[in-house]
Amino acid sequence: MRLFRGRLLVSPLLPILSAFFLYLGYGTVWGLLLFAALLHECGHLLALRLCRAELHTVRIGALGAEIVTTPLTRSQELFCAAAGPAANLIFCALSLLPGWRLFALLHAALLLFNLLPVYPLDGGRMLRAFLVPYGDRAARIVSAFFCAALSAAAIYASIRSRDPLPAAAAAVIALRAWTET
Numbered sequence: 001m002r003l004f005r006g007r008l009l010v011s012p013l014l015p016i017l018s019a020f021f022l023y024l025g026y027g028t029v030w031g032l033l034l035f036a037a038l039l040h041e042c043g044h045l046l047a048l049r050l051c052r053a054e055l056h057t058v059r060i061g062a063l064g065a066e067i068v069t070t071p072l073t074r075s076q077e078l079f080c081a082a083a084g085p086a087a088n089l090i091f092c093a094l095s096l097l098p099g100w101r102l103f104a105l106l107h108a109a110l111l112l113f114n115l116l117p118v119y120p121l122d123g124g125r126m127l128r129a130f131l132v133p134y135g136d137r138a139a140r141i142v143s144a145f146f147c148a149a150l151s152a153a154a155i156y157a158s159i160r161s162r163d164p165l166p167a168a169a170a171a172v173i174a175l176r177a178w179t180e181t
């Protein structure tokens with residue numbers, strides 16, 4: 001059985017980033033994170049299959065995945081956007097067994113991250129679907145507000161902790177949001 005008739009594109013940055021994490025000794029965590037992300041995307045794919053959406057392209061990058069389909073209705077967009085975080089919630093709950101806590105934590109992190117109301121994350125896609133009656137501009141304004149608030153909080157956290165990681169993560173989210181608008 002074929003999953004879809006479209007193209008599968010993998011960014012060359014993904015194997016480079018994987019090699020970097022392996023070099024740093026985070027191979028196990030990186031592998032589990034990639035597997036959790038795969039299960040997240042399978043949630044989206046299952047929902048798209050249930051909606052009978054035609055898949056054109058699946059792009060897998062170092063910073064996430066993008067699934068290009070035929071246009072979806074508002075309710076289909078909500079359902080399909082929520083399916084990835086729902087998969088993370090289910091697998092997080094299933095992973096709360098002894099010895100699987102790291103996998104549960106990674107699913108919880110993916111769940112919370114993807115629910116941020118910033119487009120193109122799942123939370124931003126759900127927000128945009130909710131705000132369709134008010135126009136695309138309303139969704140962009142609300143998403144930009146949350147992106148700005150998240151960036152400010154991350155910069156504050158970076159200054160307080162003297163760790164550039166929160167600010168770098170916020171910069172990546174802001175960059176993705178900027179390129180999607």
